[in-house]
Amino acid sequence: MNKIRRFYLNHLKRKMFNKIILLYSAIMMILFLIAAVMVYEYQVQRIIREETDANLKTAHVLSIYLNRQYENIQNTVQQIYGDAALSDDLVYFLNNRYESYLSHRLNLFSRPGEQRIRSFSSLLKSYLEQNPGATGVTIYSYPKDFYMQIRPVSQQLKYETGSKAEWESWFVRRKIYAWDTIHQDARFWDSADSAQAGVYSYTRELQDPWTLEKMGMMMVEFDTKQLSAWLSTRTPEIRGRILVMSSQGTVIYDSHGAGGYFGQTYPYRMELDNTGKWVELDEMSKVNVLSVGNAELSVVGIVSKSSIHDSTVRLRNSLVIGTLLFIAASFVITSTVMRKYSKKIQRIIRSMSRIGEGDLSIRIQMPGEDELQQISERVNDMCERLELYIDKMYTSEIRQKHAELVALQSQIHPHFLYNTLESIRMKAYSSGAKDVGQMIYSLSVMFRSMVKKDTVVTVQEEIELCSIYLDLFRIRYEGRLSVEIGTDGEIGNCRIIKLLIQPIVENYIVHGFRSLDSDNEISLHTVQDNDRIAITVADNGKGIPAERLKEINRMLSASPSPQSAGGSGSSIGLINVHERIRMNYGDEYGVAVCSQEGKGTTVRIEIPLLREGFM
Structure with a gap:
């Protein structure tokens, strides 16, 4: 913890660029990691899609092959039933002992003028x-109760062995489930074949085409090695795992070969309904x-997560290495650039330290046109202005001392005027002219207020x-x-520049008052409007003519200048007040005038709400 604290104090707390480098590096690291994760997820999804598509293609090719096997069997059986001689030959074979069948074939062959008659066995050999x-x-x-095994190069006749019930159970099962593995039918094989x-x-099952009597059963055996060999010629690389299942769930082909589910009931056949999902x-x-036509077979393609993981290991390693390289390169580039700007900042800091020590002759030389160069220019300009200001303030200080001396010498004159006005007021009261006395008192109070040195x-x-x-x-x-004055008590103690309202009231008395009429009215209201x-x-009163009002508004909206207060007539007080507000409070405050000739004038002044102590 102490090492971390020392590192923070030495390298981060007072070093802005190190903080920027650290923050930028953290941001770039997060962004690179997010980008890497997004790329990884996208590539994983692409690999999954490619794997599943390739697996589906293999399953489709295999389903076509199995459907062709099934159709070839059905076509062969239909040839037997469609040819009277072949069907009679098969019926005679199944209903008689084999010796009688051979005698029957010889009798047919020995008839005069009889063509050679094809047998069902020759058709089945041709099929093989x-x-x-x-x-x-x-x-x-x-x-x-006998059976004949026909091979492409051999033919054997055998009689059943074992219990009758076992055979009948096997027949019942094979009538229901046409497809099965041969190890379930080992009774049909010799010891060498088993x-x-x-x-x-x-x-x-075989029937008499004339009586529809069930006479026997035909079983066709297939070698899964031949199926795998054929599949390899169509899809050299088998993606995932391929299973062929019968309707009862027995696996009759497993691409994994030894150690697979061949000959077993697949334990997860209920989960196979969730095609396309992770199960x-x-x-x-x-x-x-995929279903294989009408053959009651299903081809199942399986893509495991482990096989996909093996395909993504190299991708993941490449992304990790690439991300680390990008982060390192970003950190090096950022550090190099930041070090360049840090040197510029250090130059500015050293110059500011010398300025703080009183050396206003320093000037910062900063190449480029960026913000640091602009700061350097502003500092140089500030130094020049400070030098001029100091010279000006020195001269002004001398003049101020002289003005204070003159003010002290003339301080007797305002007191003489106050005393004189008070004497006149008392004389008026003693003579019974109370209104004249009141006016003199108001004038005296006004004069005292106006000559005060306070500007706020x-x-x-x-x-x-x-x-x-107005009194x-x-x-x-x-x-x-008639005078109406209303003031919001909450803003009575807020600060305001002296003599902002009085010139507006004076404008009315000088330019708007109708001396011959008795219904003159003026109202003064102050309210708080947000801040x-x-x-x-x-x-x-008389109001302002439209052209004059237009000129006044133009002058109010113009930028402040020494000549802006040089107007004439009723605009002098307005412009003066407006310019004083803008110079003290900012351009967003000021005076707005609304007037209609013959109907009166409304002047609205807006200033910031400043509590006592702000100015």
């Missing part, structure tokens, strides 16, 4: 020769299931000054001026 995948055909006779593995069979078999896998007063003080000013004219124009103070002065 044309279908290399079929290894043999067995014909079983129900009436005579050692063979990887053979599956198809059975079909739990021996391990998590995706499955494709409270809103309440500014309103009182305007109230005293003078209410007394002068007795009965012809602003809104002061509204409204009257029913």
